[in-house]
Structure formats: C-alpha cells, structure tokens
Amino acid sequence: MAAAPLVGGLADIVFDHAEEDPHRVALGRKDADGNWRDVTAAVFRDEVLALAKGLIAHGVRFGDRVALMSRTRYEWTLFDLALWTIGAQSVPVYPTSSAEQVLWMLHDAEVSAVLVEHEDHAMTIASVIDRLPGLKRLWQLDADAVAELTDAGAEVEDEVVHRHRRAVTPESVATVIYTSGTTGRPKGCVLTHANFMFETDTMVARWRPVFRSRPGDEAATLLFLPLAHVFGRMVEVAAIRGRVKLGHQPELSARALMPDLVTFRPTFILAVPYIFEKVFDAARRKAEAEGRIGPFDKAVDVAVKYAEALETRAFGTGPGPSAGLRMQHQFFDKVVYRKVREAMGGRIRHAMSGGSGMERRLGLFFEGAGVTVYEGYGLTESTAAATANPPERTRYGTVGLPIPGTTVHIAEDGEVWVHGDHVFAGYLGAPQATGAVLREGWLATGDLGSLDEDGYLTITGRKKEILVTSGGKSVSPAGLEERVRAHPLVAQCIVVGNDRPYIAALVTVDQEAVEHWLVMQGRTPLKPEELVRDPDLELEVRRAVVAANTAVSQAESIRTFRILAHPFSEEHGLLTPSLKLKRRAIETAYAAEVDALYR
Structure with a gap:
C-alpha cells in the first residue's frame, strides 16, 4: 500500500526525476513524419518549466482553473504538469462536447483560460464566450500555443515558478473532472493531488511486475484513452510517477490504434473492453478470410481451457493444465496466439481493462494467448480504480479485489460502497449532490454488486438502470x-x-x-x-x-x-x-x- 503523501504536489516528480536520471527516456512523441522520438526526463522538465513560466506571464495564478479541450496528445500531459507546477487546476473537456455542454462546464468551474486543440474547438468556445465573462484567455494547440506561451515566459525567473510549486500541498485541488453522465447535467468531481498520488502510487507499487513483458525491458505504455476521462488521466499520472515511457495516440479506434501499437511497441496497455473485442474480432475475421476459421476457433477453445486450468491452480482448486492441453497450447501459440500478440506490438504480456465489464470468456482467451488482462472497477469519484484483479490470482468475470488501502462494502440494497484515500472531496459547488453519495467517508457508487467468498467484486448493474x-x-x-x-x-x-x-x-x-x-x-x-x-x-x-x-x-x-x-x-x-x-x-x-x- 502506498503511504499517504505528506508534502508536495504532482509536478514535483517531474523535477525529481530530471535531477536523479536526466537521460532516462520519459516519453515518446511522434514527429511531423509520424516517427516516434524519445523525450528524456530532463527535456520534459525543461518544457514543463518553460510552459509554466508562460502561463504565469499570461496571468494564470495559483488556484486558477484552466480548461483543456483536446484529444489525447503529448501537449495535454505537458499542460497538465505545467498547470500543476504553478498550483493551477485543470478542467478537462471532451473534444466532442457541444457548445451548451462547454458553456455549462466553463461557467460552473469559473474557468479563466481555455486550451483547445484546433479551430473547430475555438469556434465552439467563441459561440458561447459572450456568456462567460470570466474567460480571459484562449490558446490553440494547432496554432502553436506551446511556442506562444514559451516565448511569453522567457523573462520570468525560474524561482517564480518554484515558489508556486512549493506552495502546492497534497490537499490542493489538482483537477475538476465533469462526469459525462448518462442522465442529467454533468457534475464537477473535485480531485486533489493527494487523491492522484495515492491512487497512482498504489497501482504502480502493487502492479509493477506487469509493466514489463520480461525482466530488463523498458516499461512503456501507449495512452489512447481520452484524457478528459479519469481512467486516461490516471494512466498519465501513473506513467509519469512510475517511470514508465508514455506515448499518446489521439484516436480510440482500432483502425487508427493498431498501427501505433506495432510501431510504439508498449510492454502493457490500459484500455476499455472495446479495444480487446476489436483485436479479437479482427484476428478471427482474418483467419476466416484465409480459410482457417476452424483452426482459429479450436485455438480459442484451447486458450480458454488453458486459462481456466491456470485459474483453478491459482485458487487451489485444480492441478493446472494437463500434459495434452499444454501440448495443444504450445502448438497454437506458434500459429495463432503469437500473431495476436504481434498485432498488439509484440511485447505486450499484460494489460488492464476498465470502464465497463469484460466478458469472462474474452478475458480467458487473452490469458491463454499470452496477454493477461487485469479487469478493474472505479469511478471518477474514486480517481479511477477502486478494485482490480491482482497479478498472481486473477479471477475472470470479476473486477477483482479492493486495491491496497481501499475497503469495499455491499449495502443492504446491493449497492457498492467504497472507502479510501482516492475517494474525491466532493462535487464542485454542489453540497447536496455530494451529501447524496458521500456517507461519513464512504462513496455510495450507484452500482450494484456482490463479493464472493474470496472478496472478489462482481458488478451486476446500476441502481438507476x-x-x-x-x-x-x-x-x-x-x-x-x-x-x-x-x-x-x-x-x-x-x-x-x-x-x-x-x-x-x-x-x-x-x-x-x-x-x-x-x-x-x-x-x-x-x-x-x-x-x-x-x-x-x-x-x-x-x-x-x-x-x-x-x-x-x-x-x-x-x-x-x-x-x-x-x-x-x-x-x-x-x-x-x-x-x-x-x-x-x-x-x-x-x-x-x-x-x-x-x-
């Protein structure tokens, strides 16, 4: 279990890592030709510092809220860390948000500046700007916002930035994330630096063995989840804090993602079930087109049986795969499973899945094919994961055990309640809504679930659904x-x-x-x-x-x-x-x- 942080904020790690190991590759970034280029810890620190100075030069101050409206890009992570360096709060906005949604979030959060990705986003902001008197600044990534701010901050002393950074405490607000909401108007979840530190450091400490596909590998992950969503944000922070090389991919579609998995070659990924479904479906269609659907389906059955045998052995209820099953598995590994892994870049042996439920058989297939998928569960209000399957005892079809330092309780009506240092501080300016879900430190999730005899959680539905x-x-x-x-x-x-x-x-x-x-x-x-x-x-x-x-x-x-x-x-x-x-x-x-x- 990660210890609760006593001092500092999320940006400190950028400066600490650059001091400790300046030449370590911290991120991967695509150049104009589409090739991946390494970004060292020292270079990233320098870019964060220069951008932080530019934000100060443009009037952004400690506690100010700045909206980020963009797809998943390197610059989002750069802005997040620069804002946290000076004690400002980022407010993520989905790039597909309508003008009315944008108006509500920017008004509710009293945002003073906005970063958008391109002109279409800028036009969305422009259509409601007359109703946002507090909005003072608009920057556009595709109009060289980073260079503009870096130039503006050239005369600001480094020490001015560091004074801001030293004033950030774990209790300081890091971000206000608006729940996308299947019903009603979105509510702003207030998440602190401490929430993210506890969540990400706990995940990194408990699941560190899964970051590398084999000993000595450089840990690397490709982030393609939307950074406006808490899951993507958790991955971003965990990668930076856990010394995992981080790349960004802006499109959550299999067609755009698969080529980048092959070129970036991550050692593990964090995704939603949709991605694993698409990988499987593409492999099956390819086999059918090549006239090999019979052997492929047989390989799937063998993978599932093999994984089930491993699962029973892990829980002490079975001997593990038989000799015959091991031989079948070894054969199909060469002709089927290896190709599935190669389609994901070749180095992936572990992955995490969240956001919605994954079908048990799909999880078993990937386990049998050599990619263990650890399914987890969480909400924006719990800074992403509250439970996850542990590396040594994965139970497919469940969302695992409470992460270290977290307690899960099932209420009388079947609702899942969560307690831990990652539980949010409340909804922005909405004490009544906060009181409806926070009960003496417990988060009433609105989800229905059950705990089995080993403490593994299964989500069965939503109370309101x-x-x-x-x-x-x-x-x-x-x-x-x-x-x-x-x-x-x-x-x-x-x-x-x-x-x-x-x-x-x-x-x-x-x-x-x-x-x-x-x-x-x-x-x-x-x-x-x-x-x-x-x-x-x-x-x-x-x-x-x-x-x-x-x-x-x-x-x-x-x-x-x-x-x-x-x-x-x-x-x-x-x-x-x-x-x-x-x-x-x-x-x-x-x-x-x-x-x-x-x-």
Missing part, C-alpha cells in the same frame, strides 16, 4: 446486454422493458464485421436499411439473444428485439464520451421502435 416490468419483475440489463454483444456481428445492445409486459432489446450491428460476414457468404454488400430486414442477419442476432437468455429466468429473458440501421453515437447524444449508453436519450430517440416491440 434496474428495469421493472409491468408484472413487477426487476431486471438488471447490463448482464444481458453484455452477453448479446458477445456475438461478433453485434455492436451494441440496449435492453428495454420498464413498465412493459416483458423484456425486449434494440440491437446495432458492427458494420465492418457484417461486411466481412457477407463476403464470406458470397453476398454483395447491403445498405444499412436493407440489413435490418435481412433474414440471415436476424437469425444471427436471434442466436445471440437465445444464448444470452440461457443465463436468466424466463421472466428476465429478452422476448423480442429489433435491429437498427445505425449505431448509437456520441455525436447524436446517445453515448457518453466513455462509450456508455445514454438509456433515456436512446429510448426517447427510438420511442417508435420501442413501442413497436410491444404491439
């Missing part, structure tokens, strides 16, 4: 949706049925997977509107629904479903930026389709 049919049956939709989504052709699934006679579902399909499926059937491509009426596709989705229903009672099962022509998207306000379904918004947007399910 429980559906109650007109017959009085309570149904948690999350598990059903996850099982339907396990089908390779399914992209998204939302279960409906509140105050209705039975449970039903709206389903969207993975366009890339469907195109491949049609090619393998020797069929021509279909338009989205044609796909929803295709009997063969309907049969495939029905199989997914039937498989999901085997895990629940008849009263909880999906009786009927509808395939939609287009996926739920963030642009249409149907997904949060962290890819969670906005249930109310979806049910409103598709009210006619939902009604048709009950005719």
Whole structure:
C-alpha cells in the first residue's frame, strides 16, 4: 500500500526525476513524419518549466482553473504538469462536447483560460464566450500555443515558478473532472493531488511486475484513452510517477490504434473492453478470410481451457493444465496466439481493462494467448480504480479485489460502497449532490454488486438502470446486454422493458464485421436499411439473444428485439464520451421502435 503523501504536489516528480536520471527516456512523441522520438526526463522538465513560466506571464495564478479541450496528445500531459507546477487546476473537456455542454462546464468551474486543440474547438468556445465573462484567455494547440506561451515566459525567473510549486500541498485541488453522465447535467468531481498520488502510487507499487513483458525491458505504455476521462488521466499520472515511457495516440479506434501499437511497441496497455473485442474480432475475421476459421476457433477453445486450468491452480482448486492441453497450447501459440500478440506490438504480456465489464470468456482467451488482462472497477469519484484483479490470482468475470488501502462494502440494497484515500472531496459547488453519495467517508457508487467468498467484486448493474416490468419483475440489463454483444456481428445492445409486459432489446450491428460476414457468404454488400430486414442477419442476432437468455429466468429473458440501421453515437447524444449508453436519450430517440416491440 502506498503511504499517504505528506508534502508536495504532482509536478514535483517531474523535477525529481530530471535531477536523479536526466537521460532516462520519459516519453515518446511522434514527429511531423509520424516517427516516434524519445523525450528524456530532463527535456520534459525543461518544457514543463518553460510552459509554466508562460502561463504565469499570461496571468494564470495559483488556484486558477484552466480548461483543456483536446484529444489525447503529448501537449495535454505537458499542460497538465505545467498547470500543476504553478498550483493551477485543470478542467478537462471532451473534444466532442457541444457548445451548451462547454458553456455549462466553463461557467460552473469559473474557468479563466481555455486550451483547445484546433479551430473547430475555438469556434465552439467563441459561440458561447459572450456568456462567460470570466474567460480571459484562449490558446490553440494547432496554432502553436506551446511556442506562444514559451516565448511569453522567457523573462520570468525560474524561482517564480518554484515558489508556486512549493506552495502546492497534497490537499490542493489538482483537477475538476465533469462526469459525462448518462442522465442529467454533468457534475464537477473535485480531485486533489493527494487523491492522484495515492491512487497512482498504489497501482504502480502493487502492479509493477506487469509493466514489463520480461525482466530488463523498458516499461512503456501507449495512452489512447481520452484524457478528459479519469481512467486516461490516471494512466498519465501513473506513467509519469512510475517511470514508465508514455506515448499518446489521439484516436480510440482500432483502425487508427493498431498501427501505433506495432510501431510504439508498449510492454502493457490500459484500455476499455472495446479495444480487446476489436483485436479479437479482427484476428478471427482474418483467419476466416484465409480459410482457417476452424483452426482459429479450436485455438480459442484451447486458450480458454488453458486459462481456466491456470485459474483453478491459482485458487487451489485444480492441478493446472494437463500434459495434452499444454501440448495443444504450445502448438497454437506458434500459429495463432503469437500473431495476436504481434498485432498488439509484440511485447505486450499484460494489460488492464476498465470502464465497463469484460466478458469472462474474452478475458480467458487473452490469458491463454499470452496477454493477461487485469479487469478493474472505479469511478471518477474514486480517481479511477477502486478494485482490480491482482497479478498472481486473477479471477475472470470479476473486477477483482479492493486495491491496497481501499475497503469495499455491499449495502443492504446491493449497492457498492467504497472507502479510501482516492475517494474525491466532493462535487464542485454542489453540497447536496455530494451529501447524496458521500456517507461519513464512504462513496455510495450507484452500482450494484456482490463479493464472493474470496472478496472478489462482481458488478451486476446500476441502481438507476434496474428495469421493472409491468408484472413487477426487476431486471438488471447490463448482464444481458453484455452477453448479446458477445456475438461478433453485434455492436451494441440496449435492453428495454420498464413498465412493459416483458423484456425486449434494440440491437446495432458492427458494420465492418457484417461486411466481412457477407463476403464470406458470397453476398454483395447491403445498405444499412436493407440489413435490418435481412433474414440471415436476424437469425444471427436471434442466436445471440437465445444464448444470452440461457443465463436468466424466463421472466428476465429478452422476448423480442429489433435491429437498427445505425449505431448509437456520441455525436447524436446517445453515448457518453466513455462509450456508455445514454438509456433515456436512446429510448426517447427510438420511442417508435420501442413501442413497436410491444404491439
């Protein structure tokens, strides 16, 4: 367990590391030609110091709030550390936020300056600036904001910056992160330097063996999660504090990400289940296109059985893989599993997953393929992870044990409560909302869960998302949706049925997977509107629904479903930026389709 910090702030580590080992490679950064270049601890320190001086020259002071609206880029990390160096507070804003969302966050946080990535973001700010009288500065990354600020601070003495830095204490506010929120107006979670120090130092200390794929490797991770989300922010801080080489990738899509995994070659990654699903689906489609789907599916079964055998041995309930299973596993490692690892850069042997639940079988496959995925659970209010699977005893299908220094309690109604030094200070300017979730130091998460005999947590749903049919049956939709989504052709699934006679579902399909499926059937491509009426596709989705229903009672099962022509998207306000379904918004947007399910 990491000791609670007594002095200092998050930026101190940048200066300490540069003093201790100035030539160590701290970050990787892409140049104009798309090649990765090393950034040493000393160079990064100098850039942070120069930017901090520029911020002071532009009037940013201790305690001021500065919004960052950008995709995941090297400059975001640079600005975060520069702001923390002078005791300012960063307010992350999703780059896809609407003008009204931006207005609310900047107004609520009383932001005095904004950094945006490009002109479109600047135009978004400009459209609401007349309603933000406290906003004094706007910088644009693609208009050379870093150079502009660095030049402005050239005459500021280093000691001015260090005076600011020495005034930062663990209790100082580091950031205000607005919950993306599946319902209602976002609330600003106030997180301190101490919250991040405890969270990241605990994770680094407990999971340090997973950072390297083999002894002597340089630990490196590629960050592609949005830095406006607490998970991405935790990764950023943990990498800097844990001496892990950090690279940035701005697009959370498999098509953009996979090439950078190959060139950056991280030793571990932290991701959401979507990424692991896409890696698996791409490998399976490639095998099918090459006429090797039979051997691939056999390799998957062997990987799952092998991982299950390892799991039972770790928990003392089995002898481990048999000699025959080990031989099969060794064979498939050469012809299948190695290729999966190579698609992720070749060096990855460990990964962490959070943000939403991962299907147990998918986790077992990756374990059997040589990449152990440690699933965890947390919220913005807990500075990311509150629980995670430990390296030596991973139980797939659960989100693990409380991280060291954290306690998890299941309330009488099944709600998960969390206690620890990473729990936030409260919502900005909202004592009533804070009081609703903080109970004498305990965070009432709003999630439902259970603890098994070994203390491993399983999340079963959200309190606010429980559906109650007109017959009085309570149904948690999350598990059903996850099982339907396990089908390779399914992209998204939302279960409906509140105050209705039975449970039903709206389903969207993975366009890339469907195109491949049609090619393998020797069929021509279909338009989205044609796909929803295709009997063969309907049969495939029905199989997914039937498989999901085997895990629940008849009263909880999906009786009927509808395939939609287009996926739920963030642009249409149907997904949060962290890819969670906005249930109310979806049910409103598709009210006619939902009604048709009950005719």
